[in-house]
Amino acid sequence: xxxxxxxxxxxxxxxxxxxxxxxxxxxxxxxxxxxxxxxxxxxxxxxxxxxxxxxxxxxxxxxxxxxxxxxxxxxxxxxxxxxxxxxxxxxxxxxxxxxxxxxxxxxxxxxxxxxxxxxxxxxxxx
Amino acid sequence: xxxxxxxxxxxxxxxxxxxxxxxxxxxxxxxxxxxxxxxxxxxxxxxxxxxxxxxxxxxxxxxxxxxxxxxxxxxxxxxxxxxxxxxxxxxxxxxxxxxxxxxxxxxxxxxxxxxxxxxxxxxxxxxxxxxxxxxxxxxxxxxxxxxxxxxxxxxxxxxxxxxxxxxxxxxxxxxxxxxxxxxxxxxxxxxxxxxxxxxxxxxxxxxxxxxxxxxxxxxxxxxxxxxxxxxxxxxxxxxxxxxxxxxxxxxxxxxxxxxxxxxxxxxxxxxxxxxxxxxxxxxxxxxxxxxxxxxxxxxxxxxxxxxxxxxxxxxxxxxxxxxxxxxxxxxxxxxxxxxxxxxxxxxx
Numbered sequence: 001x002x003x004x005x006x007x008x009x010x011x012x013x014x015x016x017x018x019x020x021x022x023x024x025x026x027x028x029x030x031x032x033x034x035x036x037x038x039x040x041x042x043x044x045x046x047x048x049x050x051x052x053x054x055x056x057x058x059x060x061x062x063x064x065x066x067x068x069x070x071x072x073x074x075x076x077x078x079x080x081x082x083x084x085x086x087x088x089x090x091x092x093x094x095x096x097x098x099x100x101x102x103x104x105x106x107x108x109x110x111x112x113x114x115x116x117x118x119x120x121x122x123x124x125x126x
Numbered sequence: 127x128x129x130x131x132x133x134x135x136x137x138x139x140x141x142x143x144x145x146x147x148x149x150x151x152x153x154x155x156x157x158x159x160x161x162x163x164x165x166x167x168x169x170x171x172x173x174x175x176x177x178x179x180x181x182x183x184x185x186x187x188x189x190x191x192x193x194x195x196x197x198x199x200x201x202x203x204x205x206x207x208x209x210x211x212x213x214x215x216x217x218x219x220x221x222x223x224x225x226x227x228x229x230x231x232x233x234x235x236x237x238x239x240x241x242x243x244x245x246x247x248x249x250x251x252x253x254x255x256x257x258x259x260x261x262x263x264x265x266x267x268x269x270x271x272x273x274x275x276x277x278x279x280x281x282x283x284x285x286x287x288x289x290x291x292x293x294x295x296x297x298x299x300x301x302x303x304x305x306x307x308x309x310x311x312x313x314x315x316x317x318x319x320x321x322x323x324x325x326x327x328x329x330x331x332x333x334x335x336x337x338x339x340x341x342x343x344x345x346x347x348x349x350x351x352x353x354x355x356x357x358x359x360x361x362x363x364x365x366x367x368x369x370x371x372x373x374x375x376x377x378x379x380x381x382x383x384x385x386x387x388x389x390x391x392x393x394x395x396x397x398x399x400x401x402x403x404x405x406x407x408x409x410x411x412x413x414x415x416x417x418x419x420x421x422x423x424x425x426x427x428x429x430x431x432x433x434x435x436x437x438x439x440x441x442x443x444x445x446x447x448x449x450x451x452x453x454x455x456x457x458x459x460x461x462x463x464x465x466x467x468x469x470x471x472x473x474x
Binding site for chain 2: 010012013016017019020023081082103104105106107108110
């Protein structure tokens with residue numbers, strides 16, 4: 001059972017993502033902020049992380065940077081409501097997020113993206 | 127008679143000398159306050175006053191004809207020169223001040239527009255969270271329902287449409303205000319069009335419309351990633367208006383102009399009356415007499431994106447009925463086909 005950490009400041013979205021990923025067979029832990037997620041990541045290493053880029057406090061970028069510095073092997077999926085190709089470029093090419101989900105996203109895309117990220121990480125580790 | 131002339135001359139000289147004094151004092155006041163005139167214009171005004179005084183005062187005092195004196199002539203010249211330059215400087219500083227005011231007003235307007243765009247952005251951005259949740263929950267409910275249940279698919283379609291409206295509003299607002307910094311790497315236009323047609327195949331299939339792409343295998347142009355979006359918008363517009371069973375032909379090739387690239391999207395729908403052609407690209411313009419759904423922004427976005435590529439998008443009538451959208455990219459953007467994609471002559 002892959003462990004996925006989810007951080008989003010929007011509770012309804014957090015619950016939706018948790019429900020869907022749990023149904024898809026992931027073990028999910030959801031956090032209201034990037035700081036809570038990072039604290040949990042220190043206690044127990046997740047197999048993948050899903051963060052909203054725009055969060056108050058620690059942003060998705062901050063979470064990515066912290067994980068890069070401490071445990072670069074964890075795949076991080078970025079979620080954003082922003083439009084335009086610039087954000088995606090920045091996320092994937094410059095900040096090396098493993099994948100990118102644009103709101104509003106379909107549930108099938110959510111599950112497929114997280115599965116792909118977990119698989120890629122397993123292949124890299126092996 | 128000569129006495130009268132003398133008296134008149136004296137009066138004139140007196141007036142000019144006094145005016146000179148007044149000018150000098152006025153200039154000095156301006157210099158002190160530095161409000162209405164700039165510094166050098168005020169100094170010149172003082173000098174013009176002094177020159178005027180120097181030109182006529184000796185005549186007032188001594189009665190000697192000033193025209194005979196070189197000093198008086200020099201003072202006269204000095205007066206006119208200083209006065210002219212001072213007036214010129216005063217006028218130009220006045221103009222400059224008005225230009226600054228105009229610029230400030232323009233900046234305020236721009237700031238107000240920026241605020242408006244920010245408002246649209248925030249609104250659209252904030253709508254995305256509840257939209258994601260609503261769509262996600264509807265998707266989960268739909269999975270649990272029997273396939274013939276109609277309520278949830280209808281709900282999903284509406285939510286999908288809302289998502290498209292939010293998305294289009296954001297994109298249009300961005301394109302409208304400043305236009306994103308377009309990157310234009312070399313791209314294969316034919317492949318771009320084929321990809322767009324492939325993306326829209328489900329939409330076309332659902333309506334029973336055939337999509338056919340004709341043209342050269344590889345045609346290189348410089349295209350931003352927004353160009354496929356523009357092409358998709360034009361083609362999906364054609365799909366919307368085509369009757370079931372009709373074909374939409376998309377021709378990719380070199381345009382009429384020298385080295386131009388051209389995409390012609392030919393549909394056999396109801397066509398567009400001449401009166402509606404011009405306003406078709408305006409925002410939110412949609413002929414909804416046929417009950418066709420859309421945000422009304424698709425063609426406006428397409429036109430704007432093509433314009434940012436320095437190209438054009440125009441409408442023609444399809445012979446036999448229907449509309450033809452002609453998307454043209456200018457010659458400067460077209461280079462020789464990319465080696466990797468020039469598959470036409472390559473051996474199989």
